[in-house]
Amino acid sequence: MTAPVSISMEVNGERVEAQVTPRLNLADFLREHLQLTGTHVGCEHGVCGACTVRVDGEIVRSCLMLAVQVDGAAVQTIEGLSDSGEISDLQAAFRDRNALQCGFCTPGMLMAAQDLLRQNQTPDREQIRAHLAGNYCRCTGYQAIVDAVESTAQARAGRSA
Amino acid sequence: MKAAAFAYARATSVSNALELLASHGEGAKLLSGGQSLMPAMNLRLVSPELIIDIGGLAELRGILLSGQVLSIGALTRHVDLLKSPEIASHAPLLAAAVAHVAHPAIRNRGTIGGSLAHADPASELPACMLALGAVIIARGPRGERRISAEEFFTGIYETTLSPDELLVAVELPVGRKDSAYFFHEFERRHGDFAIVGLAAQAVLQGETFADLQLAYFGVGDKPVLAAAAQKLIGVAITPVALAEAAAALGEALAPHEDQQATPAMRRHLAKVLLARCVAKLLNRSDLNAGGAA
Numbered sequence: 001m002t003a004p005v006s007i008s009m010e011v012n013g014e015r016v017e018a019q020v021t022p023r024l025n026l027a028d029f030l031r032e033h034l035q036l037t038g039t040h041v042g043c044e045h046g047v048c049g050a051c052t053v054r055v056d057g058e059i060v061r062s063c064l065m066l067a068v069q070v071d072g073a074a075v076q077t078i079e080g081l082s083d084s085g086e087i088s089d090l091q092a093a094f095r096d097r098n099a100l101q102c103g104f105c106t107p108g109m110l111m112a113a114q115d116l117l118r119q120n121q122t123p124d125r126e127q128i129r130a131h132l133a134g135n136y137c138r139c140t141g142y143q144a145i146v147d148a149v150e151s152t153a154q155a156r157a158g159r160s161a
Numbered sequence: 162m163k164a165a166a167f168a169y170a171r172a173t174s175v176s177n178a179l180e181l182l183a184s185h186g187e188g189a190k191l192l193s194g195g196q197s198l199m200p201a202m203n204l205r206l207v208s209p210e211l212i213i214d215i216g217g218l219a220e221l222r223g224i225l226l227s228g229q230v231l232s233i234g235a236l237t238r239h240v241d242l243l244k245s246p247e248i249a250s251h252a253p254l255l256a257a258a259v260a261h262v263a264h265p266a267i268r269n270r271g272t273i274g275g276s277l278a279h280a281d282p283a284s285e286l287p288a289c290m291l292a293l294g295a296v297i298i299a300r301g302p303r304g305e306r307r308i309s310a311e312e313f314f315t316g317i318y319e320t321t322l323s324p325d326e327l328l329v330a331v332e333l334p335v336g337r338k339d340s341a342y343f344f345h346e347f348e349r350r351h352g353d354f355a356i357v358g359l360a361a362q363a364v365l366q367g368e369t370f371a372d373l374q375l376a377y378f379g380v381g382d383k384p385v386l387a388a389a390a391q392k393l394i395g396v397a398i399t400p401v402a403l404a405e406a407a408a409a410l411g412e413a414l415a416p417h418e419d420q421q422a423t424p425a426m427r428r429h430l431a432k433v434l435l436a437r438c439v440a441k442l443l444n445r446s447d448l449n450a451g452g453a454a
Contacts, residue, residue: 002166022169022212025199044162045200046267058240058269064199065270068169069192069216115265133351134264 007071011036012080020067026060027051029067030077038078038107042136049135052108053077059115078107087114089155093148101139109135113149121157125150164202168211172218175300178327181213183302187324191215193236196263196271197279221274221329226251231333235274240265242273251335254292254342254362258285261344264352274328277313280320280383283354285346287314288384291376292342292362293333301326314383337372339365343438346379347430349421355379356421359434363442370394375438380416380427388413393439403439403448407432 004019011034018033027044030036030053042048044063051062054076081087087110093099100106109132116123116131123131128149129142137145172178182189188210192198195216201207215221221236224247231251233242242248242259249256262268262276262285276286277297290297290310297308302325313320322328346358357379364372373394375387389409396402416427440449 002168005169021166023164023166025163025203028163044203046196047200049264049266052266059266060270061196061266063203064195064267066169066192066195066199066212068171069195069214112266130351131265134266 005068005071007068009070009072010074012076012083018067022066022068024067025063026053026055026065026067026070026075027062029070030062030075036077036079038082040104040107042104047134047136048105048108049112050105050108052111052135054081054111054115059111078111081110081114090114090117090148090152093152093155094145097144097148097151099140099144099148100137105135105137105139109137109145113145113152116149117153117156121153121160123149123153128153162203162205164199165205165208167202167209169214170211171214175215175218175220175327175329178213178215178218179300179302179325181211182325182327185211185213189213189324191278191327193275194238194270194272195275196267197275197281215327224248226335229334229336231335233273233331233333235328235330236272237274239263239268239271239273239276243268252293252333254344254360255286255289255333257342257344258289258360261285261346261348261352261355261358267352273331277331278320278322278328280314280316280318281354282314282317282381282383283358283379285344285355285358285360285378288358288360288376288378289344290331291384291386292360292374294362294374296332297328298330298332299326300329305329311386317382319383337364339371341365341442343441345434345437347434357416357427357430357434359431359438361438361442365442368443369397370442373442375435377414377431377434380414380431382417385414387435389435398439398443398445398448400448403436407435410435 008017027041030039040050042050046061046064053062056073112135128146190209192212192214221234223234225232239259239262295310297313299306341363343361346355360376362374373390375390378384389406392406411428416424436449
């Protein structure tokens, strides 16, 4: 039964069918099979948050999900969010405020930040920190990241007001 | 690292999962949310021969209030607990605790049944089960078993579940009047495992406790109900009474040492939590002189 399993899912709006071994995790499936390398693999045990993606609209650790578990689901990666323009303002705020240096954590950080902003339009800095606590950044010291998320929230709230 | 190779079976029902467990014995592992099992597999701490994926069993998901009992299906995710109006009104301790369980991406996948069966002594939900007097329901080839939370947890990652049993639900008694709760944990960073934590459930009677359950976690190989709480039930709470209870608590606890804290530091923090808890529950700031937040 370690034989490949057929799976079918939607990734960034496109139907994907594949044969995968059960041990293959979702992060490696996205990177190695679909060449969606924006999803980064850091710690591979759920601590660093670099591999954060959306499954059926909710953020998850793709290193802690098997590709076979995603059968029938809709997956969105950083490529999907970026190409659709959903987070273009957030990305611009990260750039403007130097909220990244090496950029390794950035895809996961953007996924987690956008997840917060979808649930809470006016988060305070404490709430931003709490929501991003599961995403490691070893360069910035987080201050600029919190600034970028906060200013994006304020700009979006201003637009919808 | 990556998980070692394993065979995969998607359970179609609880009885199907039990059949798979029975035929594969200890080589099989149940996969629910995977937020404890997958890290352990990726680190090659466990390498099951067969993964039985129960994630699709809708019959195991959901929160139901029936009379004085709140029943929570094993596959109910942390995020469901956090957002549930039933949990907020009938088991607010649990809602407060879940906010400290890891991070949003983990809470979207992790399940209550998985957390309890995994039985990490530093995790929040097992302690809440002790404080709330929960009954854990397991199903196996010999039928259903009801296990009190106090009997359920036996050691580090160890429970009374046998390899052919599946945790299907927990039941919480609810509806006691004048009940109050306290939850706090010391952690390096929001969402980390606790250095020491306390989940407490009380029944108040005027200025005193008619009941007080203090469940500590992160202080040993399993969550513990502090016997010292008995010293605070039905008596006037004075600083002296509280100091005696704290001394008894310190003697009873046998905390472990790790890279986060020494046993002495854990004992100290447990006493600080006791003072904060009693002061908060009774709204008596005078009792918290030594341990202000």
